[in-house]
Amino acid sequence: MKFLLGGIAVIVLGVGVMFLIMNNGAAKTNPFPDFNVMPPLPENETVAAGGKDKSSGFGSDRVNQGQEAKPVPFDGKRAMRYLQSICDLGPRISGSAAMRKQQQLIKKHFEEFGAKITYQAFEAEQNSVRGKVEMTNIIVSFQPEKKRRVIICSHYDTRPIADQEPDPRDWKKPFVSANDGGSGVALMMEMGNHMKGLKTNVGVDFVIFDGEEYIFRPDGANRDRYFIGSEHFAQTWRQTKDRVDYSAAILLDMIAGNKLRLPVEINSHRRYPKLCEEVWGVARELNAKAFKWERGHEVQDDHIELQKVGIPAIDIIDFDYDHWHRLSDTPANCSAASFEQVAGVLSVWLQRTK
Numbered sequence: 001m002k003f004l005l006g007g008i009a010v011i012v013l014g015v016g017v018m019f020l021i022m023n024n025g026a027a028k029t030n031p032f033p034d035f036n037v038m039p040p041l042p043e044n045e046t047v048a049a050g051g052k053d054k055s056s057g058f059g060s061d062r063v064n065q066g067q068e069a070k071p072v073p074f075d076g077k078r079a080m081r082y083l084q085s086i087c088d089l090g091p092r093i094s095g096s097a098a099m100r101k102q103q104q105l106i107k108k109h110f111e112e113f114g115a116k117i118t119y120q121a122f123e124a125e126q127n128s129v130r131g132k133v134e135m136t137n138i139i140v141s142f143q144p145e146k147k148r149r150v151i152i153c154s155h156y157d158t159r160p161i162a163d164q165e166p167d168p169r170d171w172k173k174p175f176v177s178a179n180d181g182g183s184g185v186a187l188m189m190e191m192g193n194h195m196k197g198l199k200t201n202v203g204v205d206f207v208i209f210d211g212e213e214y215i216f217r218p219d220g221a222n223r224d225r226y227f228i229g230s231e232h233f234a235q236t237w238r239q240t241k242d243r244v245d246y247s248a249a250i251l252l253d254m255i256a257g258n259k260l261r262l263p264v265e266i267n268s269h270r271r272y273p274k275l276c277e278e279v280w281g282v283a284r285e286l287n288a289k290a291f292k293w294e295r296g297h298e299v300q301d302d303h304i305e306l307q308k309v310g311i312p313a314i315d316i317i318d319f320d321y322d323h324w325h326r327l328s329d330t331p332a333n334c335s336a337a338s339f340e341q342v343a344g345v346l347s348v349w350l351q352r353t354k
C-alpha cells in the first residue's frame, strides 16, 4: 500500500488551521459538517435495491432482493495458519525466490479446489532499478465458463523496504508484511474451501496482483511506479477482444489487523457509491462491526487501475493499521476474528450480486 493524496491533506489541514486562527480558538463548530459523516444508508435491508445509481451504472437489477444468503463457515483460525505459511517464506519481493515459492504455494492450494489457475507473467521496469523484473499476476477462476464475473483481489508482493520504521537503519531488515498483502491472499485461500458449495449468479475470479509494492523510492518527482501488476491486468483485459464481463471488483488491503477498522475509502465511494452501499449494507445486516459507514481516507491503490478501464472497483482497506510498512506487520498483529468478519460480508455479497 500506497500513498495518500498528500496535497489534499495539506489543503484540508491548512484550511483547518486558518479556520482556527480566524476564530481565535473560540468557536468549536465543525467547519466541515459533512466530512466525517456518510450519507445515511437506505433503511431497506436490501440496500442496493432502490433506484438507479447513474454515477456508477448500478441499479435494482444488480441484486437479488431478499435472497436468503448466509455467510459461509469461514474458519478464521485456518486463515491465520495460511497467513503464517505465507509469512514463513520471508519477504516476498517481486522477482525473488521467495515470491516464486509463494506462487507455487498458491497454485497448489487452489488446484486442490478444482479452480482454474492462470499465471499472467510479464516483465516490468522500475524507475529506480536497472534492468527488468519478472512479475506474475495469478488469476484463480471459479466457474470459468460464466461470462459475467466479479473479482476479489489483493496484492501478494511485499515492499523491499519497511519505510515507515522511524529509524532508516531498520528499513532493510526482513519485512514479512503480514496484513499488507498477506492477509488478502490468506483470506482467499480460506475462501477457496467454500467456493464449490457457494451459490452465485456470477463467476468469481480471485485476482492476485504482483508489483504493488516494488518500491525503492517512494516519494519525490522521480518516484517509483506503483500498481504495476494491477495496471498490467487491467490493460490486458481492456485489450482482450472477447473479454469477460466484470460487473464488480472488491480489493482487499490490510483486512486482518487485530484492531480492524474499515471506513469507506473515498475513491471507492466517489465512483461506485452503490457498490459501497451493497457491501457496507451487508456488513450492517451481519453486524460486522469493523465496517464503518464513515468517510475513510482517500487512497491510491490497485482498485484505481481497474476503475481506469471501467471495471467498477472498490477498496476495503484499514489504512490506520498501526504496523503499516513496519517490521511489526506480523501475523501476531492480525486476528482470526477480523478475517471472519470480512469473509462473512464477502460471502453474502457474492451470493447476491448479479
Ligand SMILES: [Zn+2]
Pocket (backbone or CB within 6 Å): 001, 002, 159, 180, 213, 325
Ligand atoms: Zn503496502
